[in-house]
Amino acid sequence: MTSNMSQMPPDADVVADLPSDEQALLERLRAGDAAAFEQLVRDHGGRMLAVVRRFLGSEEDAQDAVQEAFLSAFKALDRFEGQSRLGTWLHRIAVNAALMKLRSRKSRPNEQSADDLLPKFLEDGHQAAPASEWRNGGLAALEKAETRDLVRRSIDELPESYRIVLLLRDIEEKDTEETAQLLGMTPNAVKTRLHRARQALRALLDPHLRGGL
Amino acid sequence: MPSCRELVEFLMDYCDGQLPPEQQAAFEKHLACCPPCLAYLKTYQQTICMGKQVCAQEEQSPPKMPEELVKAILAAREAK
Numbered sequence: 001m002t003s004n005m006s007q008m009p010p011d012a013d014v015v016a017d018l019p020s021d022e023q024a025l026l027e028r029l030r031a032g033d034a035a036a037f038e039q040l041v042r043d044h045g046g047r048m049l050a051v052v053r054r055f056l057g058s059e060e061d062a063q064d065a066v067q068e069a070f071l072s073a074f075k076a077l078d079r080f081e082g083q084s085r086l087g088t089w090l091h092r093i094a095v096n097a098a099l100m101k102l103r104s105r106k107s108r109p110n111e112q113s114a115d116d117l118l119p120k121f122l123e124d125g126h127q128a129a130p131a132s133e134w135r136n137g138g139l140a141a142l143e144k145a146e147t148r149d150l151v152r153r154s155i156d157e158l159p160e161s162y163r164i165v166l167l168l169r170d171i172e173e174k175d176t177e178e179t180a181q182l183l184g185m186t187p188n189a190v191k192t193r194l195h196r197a198r199q200a201l202r203a204l205l206d207p208h209l210r211g212g213l
Numbered sequence: 214m215p216s217c218r219e220l221v222e223f224l225m226d227y228c229d230g231q232l233p234p235e236q237q238a239a240f241e242k243h244l245a246c247c248p249p250c251l252a253y254l255k256t257y258q259q260t261i262c263m264g265k266q267v268c269a270q271e272e273q274s275p276p277k278m279p280e281e282l283v284k285a286i287l288a289a290r291e292a293k
Contacts, residue, residue: 151263
């Protein structure tokens with residue numbers, strides 16, 4: 001990963017005007033009102049924690065990243081133009097803080113490869129273990145907490161380099177170019193890794209959903 | 214017609230409509246007569262949707278901020 005990412009994301013991709021309650025909060029924040037800072041942290045911290053946990057795995061790192069994200073946001077309050085909701089702005093800062101934290105961690109030479117989770121083929125090109133549909137269509141199963149937990153756990157189980165690409169592309173909905181820039185990869189490498197990450201996640205879910213959870 | 218291996222390898226491009234038209238048509242022909250590849254396609258797409266939905270739900274019902282973390286953030290702000 002490169003370090004060419006700005007800690008503060010631009011606040012220009014959403015055109016919604018700031019609602020009056022957020023405007024009032026912003027004014028209090030800019031005036032240095034301690035209670036306003038506490039409100040901001042309490043209102044948005046949980047959501048930011050949920051976001052960074054997906055990237056970082058470690059609870060200690062996740063909490064550090066949320067703290068760093070808030071401190072960066074506090075510093076940048078004067079530059080916040082109110083073109084996006086505060087929550088959207090903080091969400092982007094949290095993702096950036098998580099990526100910074102990932103970069104600062106030592107690389108993981110023993111990271112598990114996703115190869116074992118990729119589909120295998122026979123010499124004639126057919127699937128070695130033919131896929132079958134998930135009994136209840138998968139999505140309906142999400143009504144059950146058990147299935148939601150399974151999906152969450154399975155995302156966490158992906159090797160880190162695959163998980164991060166999947167999170168940026170499929171969950172954060174960043175495009176290939178931006179993901180490539182954030183991770184210091186080529187767009188083609190992002191595409192390849194995303195496809196493998198999705199295949200690996202599918203392979204982790206498959207044994208549970210074939211039978212129907 | 215592409216093999217199952219080729220279909221699975223280029224599935225993301227197929228789903229994104231990024232294959233040349235003749236290749237896209239060949240993939241559709243393969244899917245029409247290969248239940249395992251059709252099942253792979255459906256479960257691949259369901260995987261993406263399930264990931265998105267679970268993460269969106271998680272943000273709608275976020276975890277509670279640990280009290281110590283709230284205090285640490287506010288103290289760090291005061292200290293700066």
